[in-house]
Amino acid sequence: MPNYHRPSVTVDVVVFGLDDSVGALKVLLIKRGRPGTAFEGCWAIPGGFIEKDEDLEVAARRELREETHAEPSYIEQLATFGRPGRDPRGHVISVAYMALVRCDSLVIQGDDDAKEARWWSVDHLPDLAFDHAEILATALKRLRNKVRWQPVGLDLLPLVFTLSDLQRVYETILGKSLDKRNFRRKVMSYGVLVSAESMRVGSPGRPPSLFRFDREAYEALQEEGVEFEVTA
Amino acid sequence: MPNYHRPSVTVDVVVFGLDDSVGALKVLLIKRGRPGTAFEGCWAIPGGFIEKDEDLEVAARRELREETHAEPSYIEQLATFGRPGRDPRGHVISVAYMALVRCDSLVIQGDDDAKEARWWSVDHLPDLAFDHAEILATALKRLRNKVRWQPVGLDLLPLVFTLSDLQRVYETILGKSLDKRNFRRKVMSYGVLVSAESMRVGSPGRPPSLFRFDREAYEALQEEGVEFEVTA
Numbered sequence: 001m002p003n004y005h006r007p008s009v010t011v012d013v014v015v016f017g018l019d020d021s022v023g024a025l026k027v028l029l030i031k032r033g034r035p036g037t038a039f040e041g042c043w044a045i046p047g048g049f050i051e052k053d054e055d056l057e058v059a060a061r062r063e064l065r066e067e068t069h070a071e072p073s074y075i076e077q078l079a080t081f082g083r084p085g086r087d088p089r090g091h092v093i094s095v096a097y098m099a100l101v102r103c104d105s106l107v108i109q110g111d112d113d114a115k116e117a118r119w120w121s122v123d124h125l126p127d128l129a130f131d132h133a134e135i136l137a138t139a140l141k142r143l144r145n146k147v148r149w150q151p152v153g154l155d156l157l158p159l160v161f162t163l164s165d166l167q168r169v170y171e172t173i174l175g176k177s178l179d180k181r182n183f184r185r186k187v188m189s190y191g192v193l194v195s196a197e198s199m200r201v202g203s204p205g206r207p208p209s210l211f212r213f214d215r216e217a218y219e220a221l222q223e224e225g226v227e228f229e230v231t232a
Numbered sequence: 233m234p235n236y237h238r239p240s241v242t243v244d245v246v247v248f249g250l251d252d253s254v255g256a257l258k259v260l261l262i263k264r265g266r267p268g269t270a271f272e273g274c275w276a277i278p279g280g281f282i283e284k285d286e287d288l289e290v291a292a293r294r295e296l297r298e299e300t301h302a303e304p305s306y307i308e309q310l311a312t313f314g315r316p317g318r319d320p321r322g323h324v325i326s327v328a329y330m331a332l333v334r335c336d337s338l339v340i341q342g343d344d345d346a347k348e349a350r351w352w353s354v355d356h357l358p359d360l361a362f363d364h365a366e367i368l369a370t371a372l373k374r375l376r377n378k379v380r381w382q383p384v385g386l387d388l389l390p391l392v393f394t395l396s397d398l399q400r401v402y403e404t405i406l407g408k409s410l411d412k413r414n415f416r417r418k419v420m421s422y423g424v425l426v427s428a429e430s431m432r433v434g435s436p437g438r439p440p441s442l443f444r445f446d447r448e449a450y451e452a453l454q455e456e457g458v459e460f461e462v463t464a
Contacts (some may be wrong), residue, residue, distance in 0.1 A: 003282040006238040009325060049236040053323050056314040080312045080327050082288040091285050093241060095312050190335075 005186040007082075007091040011060040011131070012047030014078065014139035015070055017101040017119060018169060025172050026119040027136060028108060030067050032129060033115030038089050039129035041115070043060070046070075047094070047134065048113060053199045060097040067114040072099035074155035078139050086131045094130075100155040111188040147173050149227045151192065154213045162209055163187065170231055178231060186230040192218040239314075243292040244279030244364070246310065247302055247372035249333040249351060250388040250401060255290065256405050258351040259368060260333070260340060262299050264361060265347030269323050271361035273347070279326070280301075281346060285301040292329040299346040304331035306387035308368045310371055326362075330371045381403050381459045382425065382464040392428040394441055395419065409454055410463060411422045418462040422448040 029043045029140035048069040050059040053112050057075065057205065064070050075097055082093040110117035122140060125133075146152050153169040154161075187193065194213040218228065247260035261275045278299040282291040288306065296302050307329055314325040342349035352358065354372060357365075376459065378384050385401040386393075399415050425443040450460065 004240055005284045007236050007282065007284075008236055009241065009242055011262055050239065052237045052239075055316055056312065056325070079309055080288065082282075082327070084285040084287055093288070093327075103462070110376040134308075 004084045005091075007093050008087075008089075009050050010094045011050055011056060011063055011094060011097065012045045012094050012135060013060050013064045013072075013097045013099050014045055015064065015068075015072060015099045015101055016122075016139070016143060016156065018103040018172060019121075020029070020117065020165070021170070023168055024121045027122050027125070028070060028117065029126070029128070030110055030114035031116040031118050032113065033045060033110070033142070034113045035114075038087065042129040043120075043178070044097075044129040045124040045132045046094075046114065046117070050224075052094075056095050057097070060099075064099065066112040066115040068108045069111060070099075070101055070103065070117075071101050071109050072155075073105075074100040074152060078142060081131055082136060083131065088091050095141060096135045096139070098113065098114055098142055100152065102133050102158055103156055103186045106159040144173060146189060148230060148231055151213065160212050161210065166211075174231060183230060190218070190226070192219060192221065192228070199211070208232050234442050235457065237323075239325050240321075241282050242324060242326045243282055243288060243295055244277045244326050244367060245296045245304075245307070245329045245331050246368055247255060247296065247300075247333055248329045248354075248371070248388065249306060250335040250377060250404060251351065251353075252335045252397070252400070254266065255400055256353045256355070259354050259357070260300060260349065261352050261358070261360070262303060262342055262346035264436055265342070266345045269345075270319065272360040275352075275358040277328075277360040277364045278346065278349070279328075282327075288327050289329070291330075292327075296331065297393050298344040299342065300340045300349040301343060301374040302331075302333055302340050303337065303339075304387075306332040310367070310374060313367060315363065316322055317391065326367070326426060328367045328371070330374055332384065334339050334390055335388055336390045341441050376405060380463055381461055383445065383450060383460045392442050392444050398443075406463060422450070422453060422458070422460060424453065424460070 017026045019026050028046065030046045032042050032044050046064050048063040061214060078096040078098045080095045103213050107164065108117045147170060153173060157165055157170050165182050167178055167180065171178055192214050194214045196210040196212040249258045249260065253259050260278065261464050262278045263422065264271050264274050265278050278296050280295040308441045310328040310330045312325060340349045379402060385405060388401050389397055395416050398419065399410060403410055426446045427444040428444040
């Protein structure tokens with residue numbers, strides 16, 4: 001390998017979750033705990049340096065697990081941030097990911113380099129280390145845009161949910177109310193929600209009220225280029 | 233800076249252009265020329281290693297200029313590729329960009345690390361170095377998706393164009409025919425094309441046939457959340 005300049009490379013993961021009790025969109029932050037490091041004691045997006053020959057997404061999941069014990073139901077690469085001066089320690093490039101966690105797995109715990117880990121409402125955030133406010137804003141924009149075309153909201157819900165739960169996810173992410181009838185009609189028109197009614201005793205003849213997501217049916221739709229558009 | 237593992241970081245730029253004479257979507261590739269380096273003599277996406285404290289997009293534009301003299305009219309970050317083993321030289325992460333070049337600036341010339349640079353039709357590509365086939369496929373997918381919601385096609389045209397030129401851009405990128413009347417009605421409905429008729433002698437009373445893009449008007453629309461959707 002020729003002797004080119006080598007920057008340091010980190011992965012950072014913006015994790016969203018839904019606090020169903022208050023209908024708020026939350027983001028998982030850690031308090032930087034390693035003594036003597038940059039921004040010690042500051043709140044930040046979980047993340048850290050990649051290891052030798054480590055895949056980027058593998059590194060993102062590892063850092064998230066080490067610092068918060070969170071296991072995302074969805075993860076995608078967001079963007080890579082490399083503005084000169086973004087890290088006081090030197091030339092550090094961050095490959096950022098966006099992840100979602102189901103609202104019944106919100107229990108997290110700070111560990112490793114993280115003195116503390118907790119969920120923050122996206123509307124009331126603390127000051128963040130590095131350029132993490134910019135990374136978080138980019139992730140929020142991506143989520144709000146993505147939810148209009150893909151059923152990412154389902155990765156914030158438990159595996160079995162009601163249509164009211166699903167509507168609340170969309171309303172929380174988009175920050176606006178949706179018409180209940182219109183929403184239900186659109187959601188059901190794609191044929192990707194199946195009854196999960198066998199999982200509890202229901203009155204016979206009553207329409208199903210508990211659903212689960214049929215990911216295979218959705219993937220077939222996706223291959224045909226159909227978008228999951230339920231909020232317009 | 234603590235002594236963490238440091239990978240090498242490159243920027244690679246997938247540049248699309250439109251060969252208007254044959255209505256084909258083209259991609260700019262270089263023949264790797266530095267003797268004794270990996271994939272010497274192979275075709276590849278233009279790119280190279282980032283320099284100390286260099287901004288990522290600045291590095292992408294610099295490498296493109298050095299190797300091909302191309303000046304893109306549009307550039308955006310695509311994704312970052314870091315699969316272990318993607319580069320035989322070691323742990324190399326590539327931050328990939330997608331760029332567009334106007335069809336009246338298609339003249340390029342190999343230089344620096346590039347023995348040769350030329351445009352290839354996206355339908356007839358040579359074998360590519362590294363994981364560049366995957367990067368190119370990702371860029372093509374991004375372009376074809378993006379053109380449905382944003383006026384990126386305009387960055388492939390000269391600054392002054394006819395509606396037929398514009399329709400041909402969309403048809404070439406999407407690989408399908410569009411209804412002329414429907415296309416024109418939709419395109420004009422956004423109010424972002426203005427007459428460029430003063431630039432040549434037109435018959436009085438005839439509707440304008442030469443247009444230019446009013447980027448400010450479009451940006452105002454964008455802030456309102458309006459999408460430039462002309463192909464559905």
